[in-house]
Amino acid sequence: xxxxxxxxxxxxxxxxxxxxxxxxxxxxxxxxxxxxxxxxxxxxxxxxxxxxxxxxxxxxxxxxxxxxxxxxxxxxxxxxxxxxxxxxxxxxxxxxxxxxxxxxxxxxxxxxxxxxxxxxxxxxxxxxxxxxxxxxxxxxxxxxxxxxxxxxxxxxxxxxxxxxxxxxxxxxxxxxxxxxxxxxxxxxxxxxxxxxxxxxxxxxxxxxxxxxxxxxxxxxxxxxxxxxxxxxxxxxxxxxxxxxxxxxxxxxxxxxxxxxxxxxxxxxxxxxxxxxxxxxxxxxxxxxxxxxxxxxxxxxxxxxxxxxxx
Numbered sequence: 001x002x003x004x005x006x007x008x009x010x011x012x013x014x015x016x017x018x019x020x021x022x023x024x025x026x027x028x029x030x031x032x033x034x035x036x037x038x039x040x041x042x043x044x045x046x047x048x049x050x051x052x053x054x055x056x057x058x059x060x061x062x063x064x065x066x067x068x069x070x071x072x073x074x075x076x077x078x079x080x081x082x083x084x085x086x087x088x089x090x091x092x093x094x095x096x097x098x099x100x101x102x103x104x105x106x107x108x109x110x111x112x113x114x115x116x117x118x119x120x121x122x123x124x125x126x127x128x129x130x131x132x133x134x135x136x137x138x139x140x141x142x143x144x145x146x147x148x149x150x151x152x153x154x155x156x157x158x159x160x161x162x163x164x165x166x167x168x169x170x171x172x173x174x175x176x177x178x179x180x181x182x183x184x185x186x187x188x189x190x191x192x193x194x195x196x197x198x199x200x201x202x203x204x205x206x207x208x209x210x211x212x213x214x215x216x217x218x219x220x221x222x223x224x225x226x227x228x229x230x231x232x233x234x235x236x237x238x239x240x241x242x243x244x245x246x247x248x249x250x251x252x253x254x255x256x257x258x259x260x261x262x263x264x265x266x267x268x269x270x271x272x273x274x275x276x277x278x279x280x281x282x283x284x285x286x287x288x289x290x291x292x293x294x295x296x297x298x299x300x301x302x303x304x305x306x307x308x309x310x
Contacts, residue, residue, distance in 0.1 A: 001033075001040050008086035015086060017132060024093045027100070034100055041087050042107045045116030084121035087111070092125065095167040105174045113180045119189040126197050129164055165198050169207065176227055184227055191231045195239060208232075208241065212248040216256075 008015055027034035091111075094104035111117045172194065175187045191211075195204060214228045236242055 001036050002044070005037075005040060005086065005090075008089075009083055011086070015089070020089055020093075023090060024096075027090075027093050028097060031097075031099060034094060034097065035103070037090055038094060038100065038103055038107050041090065042110060045087070045111045045114055084117055085125050088117060088121055088125045089129075092129070092164060092167065095171055096164075101167065101170070105171055108171060109175055109178055109180075109183055112175070112183050112186045113178070115182065117186075119186060119193065122186075122190060123193055126164065126168070126193060130197050133163055163198075165194075165203050165206075168194060169210070173210065176231075187227065188231055188234060191235065192238065195235055204241075205244070208235070208245060209248055211235075212245065212252060216249070216252045 008019075027037070091104050091108050094100045095108075097104075108117065168190075172187055172190050175183055175190070178184060178187075191207065194207060198204065198207075211228050211232045215225060215232055217225075232245065236245055
């Protein structure tokens, strides 16, 4: 396992798609092997490779068309980012497997906290994987069109089973609960990265809705609330998304008002029921008092009659 990781790290962005596909299928087919890979990443996240220079040289213009300038990554950080890519690819595949998702999320968090995974590498991996999925989808659409088959509209987002969005969003939400400052900063940048890569309306709306719901929730801790609010304010400032955020806030407020009105009516109904019960009890007590007085009067009359007869 470690030899495979070392080789993948040495290749960097030169790792072919078919190799990554083999790793994905192996993780699904052999859960024990996947767990072994996870444990190796967890125990040795800083696995050293002797080919970092090679990765940096080919990264300037790789086979996927990704360049340093396009992603705004300083060149002195390129080699480190390339070195981290293979582990991120592996962890992403594990995140997509339900039985391994939680463990992979914990391994990811610890790797980020130790500095073994950085934002630059995440950009590279997410960009590459998303580009690959879009290319594959385009090829499928083209093939379907050639066969005169009705296809999905081109501007629609990828389906959940064909995209990393759902597991990556779940990862971001899980990492947001961390108290580690490095992980918190990573989460902030991860949301910014996701917002740029997954730029369709559905994906962005899902991200914003989750943030708004957590910001307006009364059950989250102050720590989680502050981080979610910072992320939301950052996206509003950088992406100019005030209108959709305010719209979601209004929806939350309207739902809260509906809930408050329902609660108020319930409280009023409970109060009326309480008053009615009190009135019934008071009437019952008054009746008992009257019966007692009548019995006392009859008892007194009976005693008087008894004395008179004597």
